[in-house]
Amino acid sequence: MKEIPTQRAESFYRPSPALPAGAWDRVPPAERVWRWYENTAQRRLTPPAGVLLGERIYARINHNRWVADCVCGSAQIVTPTDPRFACPECGYGWVQITFPANPEAAEAEVSARAPHERNWWHADDKAWDRPGPPAPEPEKEPGRGPADPTPEEPAPEEPKPEEPAGAGPKGSLSR
Numbered sequence: 001m002k003e004i005p006t007q008r009a010e011s012f013y014r015p016s017p018a019l020p021a022g023a024w025d026r027v028p029p030a031e032r033v034w035r036w037y038e039n040t041a042q043r044r045l046t047p048p049a050g051v052l053l054g055e056r057i058y059a060r061i062n063h064n065r066w067v068a069d070c071v072c073g074s075a076q077i078v079t080p081t082d083p084r085f086a087c088p089e090c091g092y093g094w095v096q097i098t099f100p101a102n103p104e105a106a107e108a109e110v111s112a113r114a115p116h117e118r119n120w121w122h123a124d125d126k127a128w129d130r131p132g133p134p135a136p137e138p139e140k141e142p143g144r145g146p147a148d149p150t151p152e153e154p155a156p157e158e159p160k161p162e163e164p165a166g167a168g169p170k171g172s173l174s175r
């Protein structure tokens with residue numbers, strides 16, 4: 001299934017059929033989501049002017065798309081050719097996106113799978129939905145967010161004694 005490429009911002013955020021195919025060719029790839037969202041929302045939207053220094057988010061492959069998650073819970077398709085992020089939903093941005101050193105290698109790593117099973121996370125990404133080793137769901141203390149590390153606890157073993165045959169309730173003796 002290697003002939004199905006992983007979606008990037010350039011291939012996903014394309015002008016509507018009413019526009020010329022190359023209408024957004026001069027728009028930087030990270031800003032095309034703003035054009036696309038503007039068209040969807042049918043109102044003018046302006047990307048943030050500044051840059052949030054020190055803020056970084058991770059890119060991941062989700063269902064065969066390079067995706068970055070916003071702090072507001074929204075997400076968008078991103079691209080390693082222009083690794084910046086600004087959210088047309090809440091206005092967060094611009095922030096730098098951390099891609100792997102070799103995005104093509106990450107794409108190749110999942111390329112044998114069907115598109116909906118192509119998921120990949122950066123080694124340092126602590127995303128809430130990243131599959132880890134199977135562990136029981138720990139009891140969460142109030143106020144603890146998903147960013148907290150998951151403590152590793154051994155699975156509690158509850159012995160389930162088999163009901164001995166014939167040991168029914170009292171008074172049920174057979175005659």
Ligand SMILES: [Zn+2]
Pocket residue numbers: 070071072073074087088089090091092
């Ligand atoms: Zn947002």
